[in-house]
Amino acid sequence: MVSRAKEYLAYRRSLGFDLETSALVLLDFARFADRAGHRGPLTSALVLRWATQSSEHSLRYHSERLSIARGFARYLAARDAKTEIPDQRLLAGRFGRSQPHVYTDEQLGQLVSDTAKAAAIDPLRRHTYATVFGLLASTGLRVSEALGLELTDVDLERGVLHVRRTKFRKSRLVPMHPSVTRAMGRYRGRRDQDPGCRESAWFFAGRHGRPLPYTSVRGAFLRLRTRLGWRSNGALPVPRIHDLRHTFACRRLLAWYREDVDVERGIVALSTYLGHGKVTDTYWYLTGTSELLAIAGDRFERFVATGSAS
Numbered sequence: 001m002v003s004r005a006k007e008y009l010a011y012r013r014s015l016g017f018d019l020e021t022s023a024l025v026l027l028d029f030a031r032f033a034d035r036a037g038h039r040g041p042l043t044s045a046l047v048l049r050w051a052t053q054s055s056e057h058s059l060r061y062h063s064e065r066l067s068i069a070r071g072f073a074r075y076l077a078a079r080d081a082k083t084e085i086p087d088q089r090l091l092a093g094r095f096g097r098s099q100p101h102v103y104t105d106e107q108l109g110q111l112v113s114d115t116a117k118a119a120a121i122d123p124l125r126r127h128t129y130a131t132v133f134g135l136l137a138s139t140g141l142r143v144s145e146a147l148g149l150e151l152t153d154v155d156l157e158r159g160v161l162h163v164r165r166t167k168f169r170k171s172r173l174v175p176m177h178p179s180v181t182r183a184m185g186r187y188r189g190r191r192d193q194d195p196g197c198r199e200s201a202w203f204f205a206g207r208h209g210r211p212l213p214y215t216s217v218r219g220a221f222l223r224l225r226t227r228l229g230w231r232s233n234g235a236l237p238v239p240r241i242h243d244l245r246h247t248f249a250c251r252r253l254l255a256w257y258r259e260d261v262d263v264e265r266g267i268v269a270l271s272t273y274l275g276h277g278k279v280t281d282t283y284w285y286l287t288g289t290s291e292l293l294a295i296a297g298d299r300f301e302r303f304v305a306t307g308s309a310s
Contacts, residue, residue: 001038005030008075020144025068042073044086051091058236063091100246101232101239102289108137108247115224124194128204128212129220131187136241138180140248140274142166143241147212149203156185163275172275217241234287249274249285250292257295 009023032050033042051065070086077083103111116130135146145163153162159181161174176184191205192198200209206216221241232239249270256266271282 001030001033002027004076005072008072011075012071022068025065026072029065029069029072041080041082042076042084044084044090047073047086048090056236056238059092063088066091099234099287100285101234101236101243102250102287103137103239103243103247107230107239110228111137111224114228115220118220118224124190124197126220127187127190129217131183132204132212132217133221133244134183135180136244137248138177139174140245140252141174142245142275143214143217145275147204147214147217150201151203152201154184154188154203156181156188166275170275170277172272174273245274246285246287249282250287250289253286254289254292254295257292257299 005026009019009026012019029047029050032053033046036046038046047066047069051069052062057065066086067088070088073083073085077085112130112134115133116126118126118129120126132143132146135141136143139161141161141163145166148164148166149161153164155162159176159178161176162171163174164171188203191203196207197205197209202209202211204212206212218241225238230239231237232243234243252270253263253267256263267282268279271279274282274285276282
């Protein structure tokens, strides 16, 4: 199944699709099928068993996994009429929004400080993870964008990141707060002293100078989350790395409300900063926290009383 999945991905890429995330998900399914010893045409039962195997995933993500496998099934069905294409309606929730976890200040501090102190065979690795987590929390970057940074993409003099052609094939410049720039500079100093990393083109270099794998970052996050016993304040049972991006968007909006910034204009800037294809994608990331709702309610009361929210 893995070989057929790679063939399918090569075909889709020849048509111009990037498929970075979808490829990882589909190959996970293909390996699952091979480990299960599946032979013969693809079946809906096999796809459903894989799509719903993790209780940590939301119903929406289960449905997204099913959708990715369905595209592969349609490709296989063109060659083997016995292939079953599972109906998308078998799993509900594809277009629903599961409320994300919004990290507290304490949790964000623990994420960076505790990771930097964690035991590691490679002394540089714990600082690499801590810097990645700090960058994600302070800029709202996608994990793939942070791990894809090359040395030439990180301008420490100007405090700007050049994020190149990621999701939606968009490139953008991402200014960093001075404190973030200083932290990135400290990490660069440590990195350049490491014999295995100093010649690498990647800012966050892994073993033998190759890009730092997402699986390694996720493993470090899971170990810390388990040790600290974090539980989610959203719809899922535990926080995710991706929730750092949601948290960044919510905290930015909260800061604007506190500063009486015109949020309708600000949200367009936030959408550009986050690299979204359209502003509605940014609204998808926002969550009505108690602090945000309290300030919004106060603004509305002032508007009713005076005709102005300022």
